[in-house]
Amino acid sequence: EPEVTQTPSHQVTQMGQEVILRCVPISNHLYFYWYRQILGQKVEFLVSFYNNEISEKSEIFDDQFSVERPDGSNFTLKIRSTKLEDSAMYFCASSGLAAISYEQYFGPGTRLTVT
Amino acid sequence: SQELEQSPQSLIVQEGKNLTINCTSSKTLYGLYWYKQKYGEGLIFLMMLQKGGEEKSHEKITAKLDEKKQQSSLHITASQPSHAGIYLCGAANNAGNMLTFGGGTRLMVKP
Numbered sequence: 001e002p003e004v005t006q007t008p009s010h011q012v013t014q015m016g017q018e019v020i021l022r023c024v025p026i027s028n029h030l031y032f033y034w035y036r037q038i039l040g041q042k043v044e045f046l047v048s049f050y051n052n053e054i055s056e057k058s059e060i061f062d063d064q065f066s067v068e069r070p071d072g073s074n075f076t077l078k079i080r081s082t083k084l085e086d087s088a089m090y091f092c093a094s095s096g097l098a099a100i101s102y103e104q105y106f107g108p109g110t111r112l113t114v115t
Numbered sequence: 116s117q118e119l120e121q122s123p124q125s126l127i128v129q130e131g132k133n134l135t136i137n138c139t140s141s142k143t144l145y146g147l148y149w150y151k152q153k154y155g156e157g158l159i160f161l162m163m164l165q166k167g168g169e170e171k172s173h174e175k176i177t178a179k180l181d182e183k184k185q186q187s188s189l190h191i192t193a194s195q196p197s198h199a200g201i202y203l204c205g206a207a208n209n210a211g212n213m214l215t216f217g218g219g220t221r222l223m224v225k226p
Binding site (some may be wrong): 019031033035042043044045048050057058089091093097102103104105106107108109111 | 148150155156157158159160163201205208210211212213214215216217218219
């Protein structure tokens with residue numbers, strides 16, 4: 001069964017460093033998303049991506065964040081200068097088309113720890 | 116912005132018992148998702164509802180979206196230890212390009 005995969009499963013970085021989180025969405029999906037979950041808190045939307053551009057972004061997704069689809073299979077989230085408060089589980093998701101009509105599938109997550 | 120309230124926040128039931136989890140939205144629901152999450156892991160898709168009055172079932176789990184499309188319920192029949200986890204409801208915005216999540220319901224099933 002197709003699934004969303006994410007690497008690495010756990011990333012430890014020092015404050016101020018850049019990190020890139022990687023995702024391989026389900027192959028025939030067209031919408032891609034990043035969410036995060038700070039320990040003990042709600043899952044929060046960061047950004048959605050469709051047709052090689054950002055479709056929607058939240059207030060959390062500031063200039064420190066960027067997304068890219070560098071090739072036909074990968075979808076990445078870059079944090080330019082990490083802060084302690086960026087420590088969270090980051091989830092990638094994908095759907096066939098807009099989530100209003102199509103099922104949105106999540107990856108297993110990358111746990112980011114900023115020290 | 117849309118807010119989703121889940122109740123109860125946590126639930127402990129004896130194996131074999133039925134249970135219901137509710138998700139109430141501050142705005143009309145365009146698409147309502149139910150996911151299951153085990154601690155520290157990813158979200159597993161359960162069901163998606165769109166139409167008022169819609170009901171879907173998967174194995175022993177049934178989800179409904181009320182007619183006014185502002186509330187959904189998730190019902191588990193004859194609960195098993197494998198049902199334990201955190202159940203999350205998520206609502207799509209009208210453009211369908213983001214989900215807003217509720218705070219989750221933590222379910223424990225005692226054997």
